[in-house]
Amino acid sequence: MSHKKLFIPGPTEVLPDILEAMAMPMIGHRSKDYSALQGETTPKVQQCLYTKNQIIVSTSSSTGLMEAAVLNFVRPGKKVLACMCGAFSDRWSKIAKANNKDVIELKVDWGMGIHPEMIDDILAKQAEEIDLVLLVMNETSTGVLNPAKEIQAVVNKYRDAGVMMAIDAVSAMMVVPIKVDEWEVDFVLAGVQKAWSLPPGLAVAAMSERAIERANEVPHRGYYFDLLEYVKSNAKDQTPSTPAISQINALRVMATRILEQEGLENRWARHARQADMVRNWATSRGFEIFPEKGFYSQALTCVKNNLGISVADLNSALGKRGKMISNGYGKLKEETFRISHMGDIYEKDLEELLADIDDILGFK
């Protein structure tokens, strides 16, 4: 099959040096070679997240670490507050319920953001009942970026009541800064196939000392996603069960490239420019931006299809030109379309894509 360049919100385009890193010959995962690999990789991830916290390297998709949060951080009799603003945050509530957790649902319309005051209002009344707030930082289904820093600050006011927050940064990590230690983030996770621009199969998280203490108070955390097992194995730069060695090697190569070649701040700036570029293109062609103003994602742009184009036809025509964007997610299909500009998609790639779309839709 001929390869299409991916402008979709994950998996994102993967560059040749990373594909080469995926093809490393195997090593034993209990060997010194493996410990050296993990031991070289996790400090780089710490540096990317501005933290000294434990790094969890999970052989799973992000969904696995979303489940880990509800399994590890909610004590018996306590509740979860799920902030729901799109398909993936809605699903986190479902994951909590599948694990028999008592969930309070804070729902906003798809396209709207989670405002810090909404959380403050709920915690002011119910902090004693709630052990864990679930926040999706960048909601891929609607293109909403929630103000995680400000929301974390609100949650931290209720620390003494036992409230913690888990942040799904699946399509935010490596797009915008996440300063774990400064913001006092207890748990933040992502899958590597989004803005890390690696093939899927690995999820990473940073976990604070406080999060470790909390997990110690929770019985029956399951096994595969028992985060204390990961912390224990981290002491030997290993994992509790067999790790996805190829993806970890790819992560090592990518983190090195970001830190030593592009630079973290240059990366954030590039993603901000790319987001501007796509939003400006969309509005200049008469489209509207779908999410609430002030909550625009830097990772992908969710465009409202107010011009009534056929998104399926557009994507099919783009496919013939070796490119792929995303239709709206679930109930937003054909109502919106999504162009991802995170990871290893660069300005010249977007210029070509937008010129192709102009040509296909007859703009200009």
Add this chain to the structure above:
Amino acid sequence: MSHKKLFIPGPTEVLPDILEAMAMPMIGHRSKDYSALQGETTPKVQQCLYTKNQIIVSTSSSTGLMEAAVLNFVRPGKKVLACMCGAFSDRWSKIAKANNKDVIELKVDWGMGIHPEMIDDILAKQAEEIDLVLLVMNETSTGVLNPAKEIQAVVNKYRDAGVMMAIDAVSAMMVVPIKVDEWEVDFVLAGVQKAWSLPPGLAVAAMSERAIERANEVPHRGYYFDLLEYVKSNAKDQTPSTPAISQINALRVMATRILEQEGLENRWARHARQADMVRNWATSRGFEIFPEKGFYSQALTCVKNNLGISVADLNSALGKRGKMISNGYGKLKEETFRISHMGDIYEKDLEELLADIDDILGFK
């Protein structure tokens, strides 16, 4: 780092064409291209397992699907019978307990096998209490191959009482035949980094209609390992959460190679010859075979270190020659050593390895 050829029980040696398959450019996991990939791969896995059952493709290590078994097949108030004969079967009991399941433990000394009569004796008395038997077919820590076919036949006598069995075939699948439909196996799992000879990061299972019915009777199966979600997604040749696309592509290439080039029966025969070769070498040098007679693994040979060599020194000397074997597992360290001969390790590789060991230990 220079590559060492792996004679360890996983990850096993991975050949260049498979490493190349790991380096495939990314495709969207909700795209037709991906469905075509999964749709091409799973029928080949079915063929390798002699079954028409659903194939589960899990982005996790085997441990994840071991947990899936206890999460999906045990109804409230019912018990698990864990057959324990080494580190990995012992761990399955621990996984069940971590999920708050009531476990009956059938323990034999490390090195001994699970005899069908042992299961029959327990089920004859307690079948009504027990929903699930956990059997590790090939116990990698001790080199024991349990008679899964015969044990499945015993368990099947107690079907009307509700007893099911889950088989961990982690280091048995693709070494010896597993005839799922003929044996009436309800659930059998493996990780791809053992005798499939692929990089780790993916586990596969075959799941019967009866297993699906059972899961439907179990509330709170969690989310990531809820097998009914996989069955639902299989209808579209997709997975509930983002799959490890690279490993699935590698599995497609490998299954094709096995079915169309080597042939399944030739593969079983080769592994049997290789096992003979290593066992004969060991006994001719004065070593004993560690496991109980009649329960020798075809995947790896666990050699009793009755000659009192330093296994660590031997492996270190082998390392300088670009090869790696395994020390004994856990409490068997230095008491035994293990030579894996599964997957893409061939007779000429073993000849070289054994000649090196002879040379290092001063045999002949």
